[in-house]
Amino acid sequence: MLNARIKLRHLQAFLEVARQRSFARAAERLAITQPGISKAIRELEENLGAALFERTPQGVALTQAGLTLLRHAGPAMRALEEGVAAVGDTHRGDRWLRVGALSTVESQLLPEAIRSWHAEPDGQNDVGVNVVTGSSAFLLSRLRRGELDLVVGRMTEAREISDLAFEHLYYEPLMLSVRSGHPLAGIAPLEAERLGDFPWVLPPPQTTLRQQVDSFCVRHSLTLMSQRLETLSLPVSRRYTLESDAIWVAPEEAIAEDLAAGRLCRLAIDLEAQGGSVGLCFNASMEASLAREAFCEVLREVSARRGFGSAT
Known part of the structure; x- marks a missing residue:
């Protein structure tokens, strides 16, 4: 059971500081004072009995306890936000799939998969796709916080993937x-x-x-x-x-x-021997939606049909 002393404002403050890596920027984003956000974090740490942040020359960084909380609190908060939004969306039928895309899949795989998915006569054509691009570190951090449903691309070398689930599709040189x-x-x-x-x-x-x-x-x-x-x-x-x-x-x-x-x-010189593993990355602590599962299956089918990269 959740500690009754831990309030929604504590988790909101924690997630924003984790996102901004700064108490000052987090306070600005949440429209509260810096002492106010510092107090919220201090109360949360006291309730949990663990330090969540440590100061660095670049700002603040998550401790191991902070990383553990982030892995669970991010998706939980996102699920709560989606639940509230879904109540309003019921009348409009709005549904969205949030996909993080690395440059290795922007040109062919992802656009073709979205076209195929929306063309299927099983109701998926009423689901919008929101695509976010950027570096693997940026996208995987958003996936860990529950702000994306999945990330697609070459990312097996990324340090940030360690606590996330990865499914290989093909090798991309x-x-x-x-x-x-x-x-x-x-x-x-x-x-x-x-x-x-x-x-x-x-x-x-x-x-x-x-x-x-x-x-x-x-x-x-x-x-x-x-x-x-x-x-x-x-x-x-x-x-x-x-x-x-x-x-x-x-x-x-x-x-x-x-x-x-x-x-x-x-050019007639190889940059690397085999290439990197392109695939799908999930946050295992997030409950899989039907839309995400259906879209992932389309990604698998397109990869196999087009013969992207080397054989898996």
Whole structure:
């Protein structure tokens, strides 16, 4: 039974501080004073008999007890919010599926799955899909808090996945590509040292995809030039690559159409041996909805039908 001294305001304060990593920002978001939110956290910690946050140079961080509470309180609060919202939605029939999408599935898998799902004659076409993009750390933290129903993409290397459930779909390799007519296009074999003479388009630091790039550079003693573009945006990366001599680090799915059309060329050097595992990530503490289960089945079917990546 829930401790009667633990109130809804305590959990709201805890979740907002966990989200913002700052008492001041959390207080601002909740429209209360900073002493007020500090008092709420202190009362919650006293009721639980455990410290939930510790101060760091970057703000505040969750303790192990805080992480444990977050794993359960986030989905529980979200379920409560959905229950309240569902009462109002009953008259309108509003239903939503919240999906986190990494760049490895934005171009083909996810759009095709949504089209297939909405085309099915089993009532799913009245369920809206809200897609949130970003880094794996950002999306998995939202999934852990119950703010997303699932996350799709390549994320098995992410540290944040440790306490979440992951289902493998296929392997997706990262590739090095350049525009047609690039000085390195068509050279085989290609020496890694030549890659340092051109600007790169690559994922930002602290992302799982960037870890693979950094590992490649270490293996080949390669130093990248300072002129580079760091982004997770596929449209920005694509346009910059097509109009410059940049080398683009991209998932195979993102460049497949341009490769087939001859607009981009794959360089004759492998960034990684097999590729990363693309799949579905869930918060096991959240009750699975029928909509989520149906959509996941469509994702599995599309993956198998299109033969994405290597065989599973």
